[in-house]
Each structure stands twice: as C-alpha cells, then as structure tokens.
Amino acid sequence: MVCGYNGFCSIQDVDRLYPPSCGGALEVIVSLVPIGEPRRKITVASLREKKLHHEPITCLTAYDYSSARLVDEAGIDIVLVGDSLAQTMLGYENTLSVTLDEMLHHTRAAHRGVTHALLVGDMPFGSYQSDPSDAVRNAARFVKEAGAEMVKVEGGEKRADLIRRIIDAEIPVAGHIGLTPQSVNVMGGYKVQGKDLSGVEQLMRDAVALDRAGVACIYLEGIPREVAAMITAEVKTPTIGIGAGPDCDGQVLVFHDLLNLTFGHPAKFVRRYADVGAAITGAVQAFRADVTARHYPSDEESYHLPRETRAALDTVLERKRAMRR
Template sequence: MSVHTAKRRLAPTDITALKGERPIVSLTAYTTPIAKLLDPHVDFMLVGDSLGMVLYGLDSTVGVTIEMMIAHGQAVMRGSSHACVVVDLPFGSYQESRELAFRSAARVLKETGCSAIKLEGGAEMAETVHFLTQRGIPVLGHVGLMPQLINTTGGYRSLGRSDKEADKIRRDAVALDEAGAFAIVIEGTVEPLAKEITGTIKTPTIGIGASPACDGQVLVIDDVLGIFTDFKPRFVKRFANLAPEISEAVATYAEEVKARSFPGPEHTFQPHKG
C-alpha cells in the first residue's frame, strides 16, 4: 500500500545547502498569479519592497509600508507550494533596534506564513541578524547597493570601485555571514569583488548586478518579462518583452468595443428556448 506524500516547500536551510551544489534560482513575486507561474521553476521567491516602484509607482522603496509587504506576502504564499518565500522588511521597520526588527519580522512571518525575511545592511545590522536568527527567524542579508539607503548614497550606481567601498562591502558580507544569514544578496557591485566575496564566505551569495560566479541570481520579475519599462538597469536581461503585446491587446479590445464587435454572441448569455 503506497502512501502519497505531499512535496515539502523548500526551507531556508535548503537554500543554504545549495552552495557548491548548483546555482540558486530566484525571482521577485508580488501577486498570486505570478507566484503560480514562478513556483515550479525557482528555489525561492522574494516579495521585494521593489513592489513600491514596480506596482505602486513610487520613486523609491522608502515609502513602502509593512502592511503592503504583508498583503503581497500573503498573495504570493497563496500562489505557491514549492518555493521558499522570503518577504522584505520595509524601511523603518527594523533599523531602530533589534527588538523592533524582531517584532516586525515576527509579524510578517505570522501574518503571511512565509519562511524568512530580508533586510538591508551589513556590519551595522549584524547584531540584529544574529538576534533574529537565534530566535527562530531566518534572515536573507543584503549588501552592496541598498535601495533603502538611496537618499544617503547618491542614487543608483555600481559600488566597490574604490578601495574604501570595496573594503566596506567585504566587511559587510563577512559580518552577515558570521551573524547567521542563510544567504546574502549582493547588489550593484563590481564583478571581481562579488566573485571574491562568494569564494570567501560560507553563506550563499545571490547576485543582482554582481557576478555570474555568485551562488545564485535574482531579478525583478517585471524586468524579466519586459513589463516594467520606466528604466532598464545594465544588469537586467529581458527574457520577454510583454509591454508592447499588452498595449496591442488593449488597443484591439478598445477598437472592438467601439465597433460593437465585442462582445459577440459567444460571449453573452441568452434565455433558454422553449
């Protein structure tokens, strides 16, 4: 007699164990339909605070609230069963103290059912990361270009070109590695430095605008699909270009509505005869 066993959702420990085995696949997800499409193909989905810019039209991620993150985290969880789901802690929800970070992270985990949270910051956040991981909250770290700090770092640009910048990013990655992060995103960092860090620390690195030598890669799904067209960073490859197709479909719909060719008889409900 065979017993059917449901497939287990990947856990943060599974992501960590992939270092040295094969590249880790990740994409952002913000909605249930997209999560369903991504789930069979990725190791983890990141509900990124990038949703502020991609979905809400904000100029940066700074205006994103924890309520927004929870709502979209819930949506992604409803659309997935295989991938590990990680939810960003938004700006202002964790930087003040490790206790605030714990309360915010615990709320996100409880209300979404996700497996882990992500926060930005290196050495200055290492104590907080250790505090969280010791209390049962897996943490995805984030070093290099940190969008939540865009107001103090002078805009979106690649980092690590100067010795001072490179040394800081190295220290940040090592600090998070030692603090117990299950993986670390390296964003907008010159390629040789990202490669060096990947070979130095035991924690998997997830590159975005970093190096193919990173232990994994992540991109914003709307960039991958060619839907978000406000700007295209150098590190983005569009694997599809859906924006023109969407525009064309909507234009055709508008024409057919104006011409009264839609809806046709096959799209309407008629009374039964007899």
Template sequence: MSAHPAPRRRVTLLDLAEKKRAGEPLVMVTAYDHPSARIVEDAGVDLVLVGDSAAMTVLGYDSTVPVTIDEMLMLTKAVRRGLSAPLLVGDLPFGSYEASDELALATAQRFVKEAGVDLVKIERGGTTVDRARALVAAGMPVVGHVGLTPQSAAALGGYRAQGRSAEAALAVIDDALALERAGCSLLVVEAVPSEVTAALMQQMRIPVIGIGAGADADGQVLVFHDLLGVHDGPTARFVKRYADVRAVAVDGVSAYAKEVRARAYPGPEHGYRMPGGEPARLAALLAARHTGS
C-alpha cells in the first residue's frame, strides 16, 4: 500500500505558466466524485477537470448533451470537497452558456460560488470566443476547448478526429488563437493530428493540454475511468489503460457474493457481542414477556 503523501501547496495559474516556460509537462485528469478526487489528489496531479463527460461516464447518458447544470454542480461540489492542491476546472454543460454573455456569466458564477471552481471550461471557437471574452472581463479564469468538442459532436460528424486536412487544421489553430486573444488562461486540444498540435504550439503563449493530440502539448488529460479501466468495451484511440480496476472490482464483488451464498460471511470477527450477562438477561426478559402474554 502506498504511503499517504505529504500535503502540497495549492497549484496556481502562475505555476502552470512557469511549468510551461520550463518545459515541465502538466498533468490533468478528470474526476467526478469525492473518492476519485482524493485519489487524484494523492497522485499529485496539477489540474482536475470535472468534465461533462460525466454524462456518459457516471450518469449513463448516451452523450454529453443531456447533462444539466444542477447535475454538474452536484458532481463538482463533491470533487471540490476532495481536493486541496490541484486547480479545479468546471465544465459548463451544453446549453448553459452559448446563447448570450449574460447566460454564460450567470452559469459560470454558479460554478464559482456554489462549487468553488478555479476555472470554467467552454467549448469551440466562433461565438464561444465572445463568451470567453465576457467571462474574462468579469474576472473569471477560462479554459477553452478546440478540436473535437463533444458538445457539438453531431455537427462535427461524430466522435472523430478533427483538423485532418490543411484547411480544417487551420480552422482549429484559428479557434485556439482567438480563444487565447479573448483572455483564456488555458486551452484543451482534443483529437487532432499531432502535426496540428505541433504547429499550434509554435504560436500559443498559454498552456495547452492535449487529449488525443500528440506529445507536443504542454500537458495531457485523460478520463479517470478510462485510464484506470473502470469501464469495459472499446475506448478512444488515445486512451492508455494504466490499471484494470473493473476486473479487480468484479472479482471482489464476486468473492463477496460467493461467501454470502455459502454463509461464510459474515464470520464472528465481523459482528458485535452483548457484554457479560446481557444475553441471559435478554432471554429472561423475553421469557417474562411471553409468560405475561
């Protein structure tokens, strides 16, 4: 069993900028509840994202689109209670910021006030650049997201790599630069060819976190449940499994079920006993009640 790590000081945006200048890779991972937050805290990551991928990963939806603000806030508050050092990023769900600057600001304020996030994340370029600019003007650190943006996956032709042609790659780069100019503190680039990321990194001044975007980004992010193998079935090309937690969990629950059915659990060591002569007194009380009836 790993020793409990010593407490770390809180990561700041200045720390991320310094790591970028020093060429020290940034580590981001998703988390969706208090136990996973405690695990990634102890693992020493730099940033934790409560992504709207929770819609599919822990809430059972078919896409990220249905998840609500209240659902995301519930998950984000649970993660906040489990973190002390990493920066916490809250994903603004689909439909909660696109329509206007006012809507974006109202949603982002809830994530800051109710869930204690350090940054909010929004997807795409286009009008999202305006939303980012408005949030930054209101004093909120913002994370942009370009490339494959799951909230608009249907419009992008499904969950597939973006920027595969030169023209499409240029559009990804332009979106990224526009988000940087709008004042974003950080950028996530998802599912683009490594050549696109390499070209983008020549121009970006803010830290860039990749997911399925090659090794040239300033850091990487993976979904907690993907990297630990919590789910079965296929995963994206860019996912690497570092553990097989699902297999261990299934084995554990199966062993428990087997012992219950064999009456091997619980054993005497798992129960409680009445002290001294209390069992005899209880028997006498029950006998007296029976006689009295």
C-alpha cells in the first residue's frame, strides 16, 4: 500500500485503493494500522542518536516560509537558515555583507514553515567575533526572536571558549570548520582546506576542540574526503558535510544549488536534482506571451456579475443611452 511519508494512509489513499465497489474507505479504515512510525520532531538528541545508529542526517538551507515548509514536508532533518542567503536571496557579493537583523528576519520566516525539522540560525559575520557577551546576546536573539533551536558559529579551536559561553546560556551550537566563508579574506578565496599535513592536523584539532566544547553537530566544508572521514571517526559529535565527501554523518546542500536557482557555475560537489530555474523562466515567458497576445485571462478565468445584477445594469445603461438621444 502506498501511503504518505509519515507512515499513515490518508482517506484519499484508501479511496483510491478501495473504491466504493470494494467497500470504500469508510468500511476498511477501521481495520487499518500505521505501516510505520509517525514522523518525530528532530532535536539535538536525535542527531546523536542518528550518529550512534549510523543513520545519515539530511540538511538543506531554506530562507523563507515557502522553501522551509517544502523542505520540512519533504522529511529533511535540519533546516539551516544559512548566511548564504546573502548571495542567494539578497544579491550580495559574499556572506560578509549580511546583517544580524537580516538573518533574524529570514530565520523568523523559515520558522513559520517548519514543523518537524531542527531549525538552525547562522550567526553572521560580526555578530560574535568581537565580544563574548555580545555573541551570547545575539545568539539568544535567534532563539527568542526568530524561533531558532540552534545557532551556527564558524571556527574551531579559536572559537571553543566562545561556543562554551553560548552553550552555557542554554543555546545549542553547531560548529563549522574547513572552508569557512566568513574567513574568505584571510584564506585568500574559496579554497579547499586541509590539503597538506599541517592543514590536516589543524582540522583535527579544530574538530576535537568543538567536540569537547559540546557542539551539537559540526559542519565540514570544502575539505578532502579522507580528512572528513578521519574527523567523523574521531569525534562523538555528528558531522555534516558539504564538499567533504560521503563519509560524514550527514550532508547539506544549498537549496538554490540543488534546484539550479543560482546564476553562476556550480561547485564540484553540487548535484542539481531539478532545473527549477529553467522551469520558472519558461513559465514567466509563457505568461508574458499570453498577456501580450491577450490570451490571459480567459473568460473562464474571469469573475462575472450575477444574472440579476447584469439585467439591472443593462436596464440602467439603456435608460442612460435613451436620455442621450
């Protein structure tokens, strides 16, 4: 029996499989039992359980109500309101320009669309680098004002003490090491990290420091597969990779990359599952053509006066025409 992703059959499913000639839905619904567990709310504890049981963790970015709801309803474990929205949603050159208020605005919108997934808010550049007390206050704003259940902070060893401060304030934290976009100017561009021995050793130290600090998960971005596998085996914390190979505990992609809603050349690790960009362009072009040719809207797509109102209006118009003669 084919049912919904939550493991339960709907009345519509039953009606399709058991038409009235076979008794119909109402006659068989009493004998139905769930074919699987109902979908559970994903929590920080859920991520640890998934690593323990070798269940891959799924994560996608989403930046507004519609995308977050679609991602959540598709069964994704984590919705990340990433600072990548600086480029995908706001058209900035990089992630350094997006403000805390902009991140909170988009996180609030995504929160309204999420029911089961774990919602993570990405702390933007400048919101945690200067003063630990400010960092804790800003992290609290993600939880209190925007509905985030976790915040993401870039950096390894050098952020460990700060991350402990945030966690001590009862706010779960996701770490992020490797290619950290907020450090693009220091790195000299978007370059794969950990390609030499010293780089590998630093990544291992970063991962262990975050693990000991108590982060809920660690995002590994732009590092060799072999290094990501070593980190994943070394730490108890779940790892989520993006451009880090298949051996992480989970994977994340940018929503717009997955659907080809971006305008540049994709990174090597991006797999495009649909060409939504082309579909949108085609739909908009078709709309423009229909309007230009006066094919839209049709009579069927228009509202009409009730017959009585139309008759009364015709009478009024006829009287006005008669007065002009």
